[in-house]
Amino acid sequence: MFGVLMITLLLTIALVGSNMDTILKQGVIYQVRAEITENTTIAEGFNDPEEFEKFVQQKIDERIRTLGLDTPWHSPQRLGYTMYKIIILDFGNATFLISDSGSSNVGEIIFEKMPKTVLLFTTATIIISIIGILLGAASSNKIGSMTDRITSTFAVISSSFPVWWIGMLMIFVFAFVWQIFPARATPSIGPDDPGYILALLYHMALPLITIVLIGFGAWAYLVRNFMVGIMQEDFINAKKTMGISKKKIVYSHALRNAAPPIVTVLALSLSGSLGGAIITEAVFDWPGMGRLYFEAISVMDLPVIIGSTYILTVLFLISIFVADLLYGYFDPRVRTSS
Amino acid sequence: MSNVSTNEIKKEFLKSRLGLTGIFILLGLILISIFTIIIIPASTFQEWNNPEKWISYPKTSVPNWVNFISSDKIPEHKIINANIFEAQNDEIFLVSQQFGVSFDYDDFPSDIIFENKIKYSDSQLVQIKVLRPDGIELELLSTSLPYSEIDTIHSQRYFSTDNMIKKNLYSYKDEFKFDFSIGASEIIFSELDKNQVQKGDYIFIINTYGIKQSAEILESKMILGGKAFGLMGTDELRRDLAIGLLWGTPLALFIGISVSIGSVVVGLIYGVYSGYKGKKTDEVMMRFNDIIYALPALPFLIILAVTISNSIFLMIGFLMIFSWVGIAKVSRSMSLQIKTRQYVEAAKIMGQKDSKIIFKHIIPQLLPYAFASIAISVPAAITTEAGLSFLGLGDPSFPTWGQILHDANTYGAAAQGFWWWIVPPGILIAITGLAFVFIGNALDSIVNPKLKR
Numbered sequence: 041m042f043g044v045l046m047i048t049l050l051l052t053i054a055l056v057g058s059n060m061d062t063i064l065k066q067g068v069i070y071q072v073r074a075e076i077t078e079n080t081t082i083a084e085g086f087n088d089p090e091e092f093e094k095f096v097q098q099k100i101d102e103r104i105r106t107l108g109l110d111t112p113w114h115s116p117q118r119l120g121y122t123m124y125k126i127i128i129l130d131f132g133n134a135t136f137l138i139s140d141s142g143s144s145n146v147g148e149i150i151f152e153k154m155p156k157t158v159l160l161f162t163t164a165t166i167i168i169s170i171i172g173i174l175l176g177a178a179s180s181n182k183i184g185s186m187t188d189r190i191t192s193t194f195a196v197i198s199s200s201f202p203v204w205w206i207g208m209l210m211i212f213v214f215a216f217v218w219q220i221f222p223a224r225a226t227p228s229i230g231p232d233d234p235g236y237i238l239a240l241l242y243h244m245a246l247p248l249i250t251i252v253l254i255g256f257g258a259w260a261y262l263v264r265n266f267m268v269g270i271m272q273e274d275f276i277n278a279k280k281t282m283g284i285s286k287k288k289i290v291y292s293h294a295l296r297n298a299a300p301p302i303v304t305v306l307a308l309s310l311s312g313s314l315g316g317a318i319i320t321e322a323v324f325d326w327p328g329m330g331r332l333y334f335e336a337i338s339v340m341d342l343p344v345i346i347g348s349t350y351i352l353t354v355l356f357l358i359s360i361f362v363a364d365l366l367y368g369y370f371d372p373r374v375r376t377s378s
Numbered sequence: 379m380s381n382v383s384t385n386e387i388k389k390e391f392l393k394s395r396l397g398l399t400g401i402f403i404l405l406g407l408i409l410i411s412i413f414t415i416i417i418i419p420a421s422t423f424q425e426w427n428n429p430e431k432w433i434s435y436p437k438t439s440v441p442n443w444v445n446f447i448s449s450d451k452i453p454e455h456k457i458i459n460a461n462i463f464e465a466q467n468d469e470i471f472l473v474s475q476q477f478g479v480s481f482d483y484d485d486f487p488s489d490i491i492f493e494n495k496i497k498y499s500d501s502q503l504v505q506i507k508v509l510r511p512d513g514i515e516l517e518l519l520s521t522s523l524p525y526s527e528i529d530t531i532h533s534q535r536y537f538s539t540d541n542m543i544k545k546n547l548y549s550y551k552d553e554f555k556f557d558f559s560i561g562a563s564e565i566i567f568s569e570l571d572k573n574q575v576q577k578g579d580y581i582f583i584i585n586t587y588g589i590k591q592s593a594e595i596l597e598s599k600m601i602l603g604g605k606a607f608g609l610m611g612t613d614e615l616r617r618d619l620a621i622g623l624l625w626g627t628p629l630a631l632f633i634g635i636s637v638s639i640g641s642v643v644v645g646l647i648y649g650v651y652s653g654y655k656g657k658k659t660d661e662v663m664m665r666f667n668d669i670i671y672a673l674p675a676l677p678f679l680i681i682l683a684v685t686i687s688n689s690i691f692l693m694i695g696f697l698m699i700f701s702w703v704g705i706a707k708v709s710r711s712m713s714l715q716i717k718t719r720q721y722v723e724a725a726k727i728m729g730q731k732d733s734k735i736i737f738k739h740i741i742p743q744l745l746p747y748a749f750a751s752i753a754i755s756v757p758a759a760i761t762t763e764a765g766l767s768f769l770g771l772g773d774p775s776f777p778t779w780g781q782i783l784h785d786a787n788t789y790g791a792a793a794q795g796f797w798w799w800i801v802p803p804g805i806l807i808a809i810t811g812l813a814f815v816f817i818g819n820a821l822d823s824i825v826n827p828k829l830k831r
Contacts, residue, residue: 047669200811202761204768205783205804211792212800318676319765334769337680352674
């Protein structure tokens with residue numbers, strides 16, 4: 041698992057590294073030239089423009105060497121240093137992006153964005169899974185009934201629409217035609233204002249509704265399919281013949297047996313929700329992890345990209361691990377004898 | 379793993395209503411694609427991002443068919459060609475271009491543009507006027523063309539937003555009984571007593587007077603900038619959305635189908651080989667599979683598109699990298715089952731090569747599953763590409779539906795209520811996706827009898 045994590049990070053660095061170097065070098069050249077032109081006494085000391093150029097070039101080379109940019113990004117010491125820093129959870133400072141409070145420490149930036157993503161996406165995931173499980177159980181109760189058919193149709197149709205497109209439509213309908221919700225999801229008042237939390241919740245409503253609307257159909261369908269499989273098992277038939285009411289069988293006996301796969305999916309989607317959704321956040325202008333990621337990539341801010349990739353991958357791997365453990369807890373059959 | 383023959387699949391498939399619906403939608407989309415490729419020249423959509431090409435189109439106008447639904451008639455965008463008359467009085471030569479407009483809409487046109495290409499020498503006087511249905515004649519512009527001794531070809535556009543036209547209209551201020559602080563086209567097409575559209579036939583006239591020399595009109599048209607245009611309306615950059623949407627169809631099908639076929643083929647061979655070989659090879663190949671599985675797909679796609687290239691063909695390749703993994707896993711477990719069957723063992727004992735066993739004996743067994751997964755993985759490819767384009771990472775030389783939505787988002791179409799710019803691309807994405815989901819589900823339920831109830 042650790043190996044997977046390291047390879048993911050290496051790939052990220054490999055993809056972004058060379059571009060990053062070019063950008064940084066250009067930044068250094070620009071910086072040095074600006075410093076020298078600002079200080080007119082240096083320029084006056086030279087009579088020959090060629091000599092002056094030489095001096096500037098020398099300064100630039102010096103700066104590049106002190107920053108360690110003279111060796112390419114794939115040289116062992118730079119790569120090793122970067123990896124070492126990551127392992128001790130020191131992501132360094134962002135090159136361009138800064139957090140809202142003005143800090144450029146990557147860790148701080150990420151931990152400022154993370155709660156907002158958790159607030160929106162994790163809430164949405166929890167709501168989706170609750171509605172999904174209940175609806176899925178209800179429709180597996182009576183297969184072929186109206187509820188079942190509507191749920192299945194809704195699941196197929198809703199999953200083929202892109203969430204962000206529905207988001208645009210929702211903005212159009214609820215922020216433009218009927219002006220109920222604000223179109224942009226970032227509250228206009230500052231976080232120190234006492235009404236901030238209310239404003240944030242109000243701004244959160246539209247993206248939350250959108251994500252839930254698109255998400256719960258697929259969940260219900262998934263739960264239904266798990267349940268259908270279990271309802272055909274012998275022990276359910278036995279319970280039926282014992283005269284236990286069908287409702288009780290569905291909601292307590294069958295649902296408990298469908299728990300392992302459901303919990304696995306839940307664990308994965310909860311951890312997935314921490315990463316936010318790049319495109320959905322772009323549509324609603326939600327200041328979370330997804331937006332941060334996209335901004336970091338578009339300005340090639342290597343430390344931020346590495347930091348967030350690292351955290352996302354770690355979370356993903358942890359959740360796979362937790363899901364495995366939970367699976368074993370709920371379904372003793374998969375436990376090995378050792 | 380059930381053994382279903384091709385004929386059985388066909389028979390079962392024809393029974394499934396969903397599958398047939400999917401096939402019908404897909405056929406429709408293919409027909410649209412063929413139609414588009416044949417009818418609309420590729421040059422139009424290659425110039426999608428060239429504003430010069432779209433200058434004579436209206437800005438953010440609703441589709442024409444809205445007029446059938448709404449009670450108010452929205453002025454349609456019109457391009458009118460001139461009737462040209464020539465006359466001569468002594469030494470004065472007159473060339474008159476006349477544009478007849480029958481205007482019976484409930485709203486004013488957004489602007490009027492005259493496009494003129496004219497060949498002349500010496501100096502020429504140009505006069506533009508309009509004859510309204512109520513008999514009033516408004517003189518809009520008097521100007522002269524630059525003097526030239528030899529024959530020259532001169533192109534000029536006259537815009538109704540020109541200040542000179544506004545100034546000239548001020549001389550009629552007493553006849554109109556409302557405030558003149560509005561656009562020229564709203565005065566020209568207005569009733570006298572209140573600012574409301576006067577319906578009827580208008581004649582716009584451009585007279586060109588030359589002394590001793592007659593001018594020759596090479597090109598002449600009048601663009602009545604409407605607020606309704608074409609089948610699908612236009613966007614903020616005056617582009618005809620119908621062309622973009624139509625060209626998006628073959629592109630989306632191409633992206634979706636090539637990505638899914640590519641990834642299924644790769645995943646199938648990879649998985650089968652891994653399962654068939656077993657032991658160390660299997661272990662190594664599956665670990666590699668796990669790594670790709672753990673990569674966050676969308677962020678990596680964005681990094682790839684930003685750093686390497688956003689060419690559409692490379693994008694297809696990138697999408698394949700992330701979509702073969704699941705198929706490889708499933709086909710590995712299937713091949714684990716098949717390789718224990720007797721005919722495979724027999725083939726092995728007979729000394730057949732591994733590649734022959736894989737391609738002749740194992741993969742044919744997996745083909746029904748492969749077809750189902752091709753159909754099922756198309757929508758994901760299409761939506762992912764649309765998502766990337768939506769973030770502005772699309773290939774600008776191939777405008778896809780996602781890019782239309784990207785432009786819509788950057789120009790704030792949702793907040794300004796340009797529904798015709800947002801709704802159709804999304805519906806097209808969804809319909810295309812649904813068609814493949816239907817086909818895929820129908821195939822899947824035939825291939826995996828377990829899912830049947």
